[in-house]
Structure formats: C-alpha cells, structure tokens
Amino acid sequence: MSFSLYEATIPTMIQMLGAGQGWIEKAKACDIPEAELAGLRLAEDMLPFAYQVKSMVMHSVGAIEGVRKGSFSPDMSEPETELEKMRLNLGAAENTLRSLSKGEVDSFIGGETRFTFPPRQIDLPFTSEDFLLSFSQPNFYFHATTTFALLRMKGLDVGKMDYMGSLRMKQG
Numbered sequence: 001m002s003f004s005l006y007e008a009t010i011p012t013m014i015q016m017l018g019a020g021q022g023w024i025e026k027a028k029a030c031d032i033p034e035a036e037l038a039g040l041r042l043a044e045d046m047l048p049f050a051y052q053v054k055s056m057v058m059h060s061v062g063a064i065e066g067v068r069k070g071s072f073s074p075d076m077s078e079p080e081t082e083l084e085k086m087r088l089n090l091g092a093a094e095n096t097l098r099s100l101s102k103g104e105v106d107s108f109i110g111g112e113t114r115f116t117f118p119p120r121q122i123d124l125p126f127t128s129e130d131f132l133l134s135f136s137q138p139n140f141y142f143h144a145t146t147t148f149a150l151l152r153m154k155g156l157d158v159g160k161m162d163y164m165g166s167l168r169m170k171q172g
Contacts, residue, residue, distance in 0.1 A: 005129050006105035009137060010097050011168060013060040016144050017094040019165025020056055023148060024087040026156050038081035040150045049150045053086045054079035055143035057093040063136035064100065067128045071114045072136070108132070 027037055038050040047055075058075055066072025080086050111128035115135060126135065148163050 003109075004102065004106055005109055005132065006100070006102040009132050010100060010105060013140060014094055014097050015165045015168065016140070017056060017060060017090050017097070019163060020053065020090045020144060020147060021087050021094070022162055022165065023151055023156075023158055024053070024083050024090065026158055026162070027151055028083045028087075030154075030156055032154055034083050035081065037083065037150075037154070038079075040154065042146065042149060042153070046146075048079075049147065050079040050081050050086065052143045052147040052150065053090065056140060056147065057089050059136045059140035059143060061093040061096045063132055063140075064097070064105070066115075066136075067108050067111065067113050067131060070112055071116055072131065073116045073118070076119075 038048060040049040041047070054075070062075065063072060080089060108128040113126050113128045113131040115124040115126065115131065116122065124135075145163075148158065151158050
C-alpha cells in the first residue's frame with residue numbers, strides 16, 4: 001500500500017470534528033452557563049475552552065489552507081463564545097474537509113509549508129506532509145482532547161465513545 005496523506009489526516013479529522021459537535025450538543029443541554037464553559041481552563045496559563053474548540057478548526061481546515069498557501073500562522077483573534085456558534089464552526093470545518101479530494105491532499109506531498117508566529121519570532125520550515133503530520137495533527141488532537149477533558153472536568157456525561165465519534169467500520 002502506498003502512502004496517502006489524505007488517508008493519514010482527513011478521515012480522522014472529519015471523525016473528530018463530528019465528535020466535537022456532539023460534545024458541544026451535550027454542553028448546550030447542561031445547566032452550566034455558556035460564558036462559564038467558554039472560559040474554562042485546565043490551568044491558569046492555558047487558553048480557554050472556546051479557544052480549544054477554535055483550534056480544532058484551525059489545525060484541520062486552517063492547516064489545509066496553510067499548506068495551500070505555503071505558510072501557516074495561528075489565528076489569535078478572540079474565539080466564538082456561544083456554544084451553537086462553536087458547533088456550527090466545527091460542522092463547517094467538517095463539511096470543508098469532506099469536500100477535499102484525495103488527489104488534492106496527496107498532491108501536497110513534497111511541497112513547502114512554513115509555520116510562522118511573528119509575536120515570538122518563530123519561523124519554522126516544513127515539508128507540507130511533515131507540517132500536517134508532525135505539527136498540525138498533534139495540535140489538532142491536543143486541542144480536541146483538551147476540549148473533551150474540560151467538559152469531563154465539569155461533570156458532563158461524555159465518555160470514550162463520545163470522544164471517538166463515528167467509527168469507520170468495515171462494510172460488508
């Protein structure tokens with residue numbers, strides 16, 4: 001089997017973005033005020049829940065856009081704080097990833113992508129596949145896991161199957 005960058009990244013991002021929408025639905029049904037949820041942190045020096053959700057979008061669709069441009073810089077603007085808007089953003093990201101062709105994503109192999117973060121004078125060169133696999137993919141999972149952990153910490157009824165979302169089972 002040959003390597004497919006698409007298969008190594010996109011299907012699981014779609015799976016996790018779908019799962020994230022389910023977590024947000026459960027959060028909307030709980031009695032914790034939205035503003036409190038949006039501001040949750042595991043530690044004082046960590047960005048809040050709302051930013052964790054935003055980062056799932058940033059390190060999926062945003063990473064693909066960065067690879068297309070040849071550079072990626074994190075969006076540090078204020079995140080959405082309304083749960084429904086967070087859910088819609090995750091859904092839009094999922095739909096965007098679903099529209100990608102395997103051929104396009106696989107064509108990124110061998111390209112160049114730079115990660116830049118001017119406030120800290122960071123400029124890191126990557127091949128496009130290494131950017132997706134060694135930078136954005138781990139960041140995507142970090143932010144997804146943190147989002148999920150914050151909801152668990154507040155007592156929401158979410159478990160491992162909620163985290164995993166819709167599994168891609170063998171057909172027939």
